[in-house]
Amino acid sequence: MKMTAVYYSKTGNTKKMAEEIVSGMLTADGAEAKAMGIDDIDENWIKESKCIVVGSPIYMADISSEIKNWLENAFMKYGPMGKIGGAFATADYIHGGGELGLRTILDHMMVFGMLTYSGGGVLGKPVVHLGPVGWANHLEENLEAFRIYGQRMSKMTIELFK
Numbered sequence: 001m002k003m004t005a006v007y008y009s010k011t012g013n014t015k016k017m018a019e020e021i022v023s024g025m026l027t028a029d030g031a032e033a034k035a036m037g038i039d040d041i042d043e044n045w046i047k048e049s050k051c052i053v054v055g056s057p058i059y060m061a062d063i064s065s066e067i068k069n070w071l072e073n074a075f076m077k078y079g080p081m082g083k084i085g086g087a088f089a090t091a092d093y094i095h096g097g098g099e100l101g102l103r104t105i106l107d108h109m110m111v112f113g114m115l116t117y118s119g120g121g122v123l124g125k126p127v128v129h130l131g132p133v134g135w136a137n138h139l140e141e142n143l144e145a146f147r148i149y150g151q152r153m154s155k156m157t158i159e160l161f162k
Contacts, residue, residue, distance in 0.1 A: 001158055002048045003033040005088075005150075006041070007055040008066040013090040014055050017134050017146045021053055021088060024150025030162075031154045038070045046078045051157040052114070053086040053150075054105050058133075061097025063089070063104050071108045081113035084157045087131040088146065090139075098133030106130065115160075119152035128152070 003025050009015035018035040025033035034045055046052065054071070056063040087105035091098045106116045121127040126145040134142035 001030050001032065001050055001161060002045060003031060003051040003053075003154060003157060004046045004049040005033065005035040005053045005055065006038060006046070006070075007035065008038050008057070008064050008070070010057060010064070011136075013134065013136055013139060014057050016139060017088055017090055017132070017142070018053075018055050020143050020146040021055075021150035021153070024147035024152075025051075025154040027151050028154040028158055030158055033150075033154070038066060038074075041074075041078075043078070049083065050161045051084040051086070051153055052078070052080060053088060053131075053153060054109075055088040055090070056101055056105065058089050058091040058097050058101045061100050063101045067105070071105065075108070076112060080109065083114050084153065084160065085109035085114035085116045086118060086149070086153050087116075088133070088149065089131065090134045090136065092136045094135055099130055102130040102133065117153065117156050119149070119156070123152060
């Protein structure tokens, strides 16, 4: 089952976290997953994906203009309705607005008819209510949370769409 982590990354941090999510997704039996930047979308792959996770760096407590523009213009052509959606972010500061950025992505997904998911707190630690946020100076410490998030997204997608 195909899954996609789409991102915009200026410094490489968000790309690194997208790749970590994909590594988690690939641990589920039957999962196929790819990470792709918004400027290098595999259109057929994303259209066939049952799970799309979108990531952005956070600037001024919001997602990047590149991701916002992509969500509001190109995203709809990939047929997101009825698919599982998730969000992730990277930020310079722990209180820099990561959660606000996640909500922006998730709100867009819900408007497009996606089923948003994260695993919440019921699956134990790491607790990921909306999606993972990695901080620039602590990315290595955040890798496990992003990988586990990918596992959770993959497992739920396969369970719902098998």
